[in-house]
Amino acid sequence: MTLLRPQVGPITGPDPSVFSQHYWDGCAAGELRFQRCAVCDTAVHTPAAVCPSCGSEELRWESSSGRGVIHSVTIVWRPVTPAFEAPYAPAIIELEEGWFLLTSVIDCDTDGEELAIGAPVEIVFHPLADGFVIPYARPR
Ligand SMILES: [Zn+2]
Structure with a gap:
């Protein structure tokens, strides 16, 4: 039996992109964010420029x-x-x-x-x- 804990060492952090910055800003604020397609309603993660389901660029941010x-x-x-x-x-x-x-x-x-x-x-x-x-x- 061993307790699982958060990492405390100097592990490599994320490298936010123009698409993922809003996601990481949410984490810093204690909010889990994801995108949802306004055309087909697909929930999208990882952050993207277009919906992987229908190709729409109408992705909106929501809080999980x-x-x-x-x-x-x-x-x-x-x-x-x-x-x-x-x-x-x-x-x-x-x-x-x-x-x-x-x-x-x-x-x-x-x-x-x-x-x-x-x-x-x-x-x-x-x-x-x-x-x-x-x-x-x-x-x-
Ligand atoms: Zn879509």
Whole structure:
């Protein structure tokens, strides 16, 4: 049994683009943002210039509830670089609004039911060493 925690080391932060800056600004403000297509209603993430479903440029920003379920998860015991503190649990989270976020699950044990596929989670935010704020998922 090992508690999963946010990364505290000097891991590489995001490199915001003109499309993703609003997303990262939201994280810094404690708000999980995504885009929705005004033409076909598809929820879009990662931030884009055109809808990946219909090609429309009519993408609008919305705020997510931050609630979702674990769609897929694994536990990393040997990190890819020494900057990462293991173990950590990369996961694909399916948000209530119908989009997916790749993040890590924290605030639970490595061997608990809280890491099961379909387990309910909520998004919380933690700063990296360089000041970027990134989203994590935790059991709810
Ligand atoms: Zn669309």
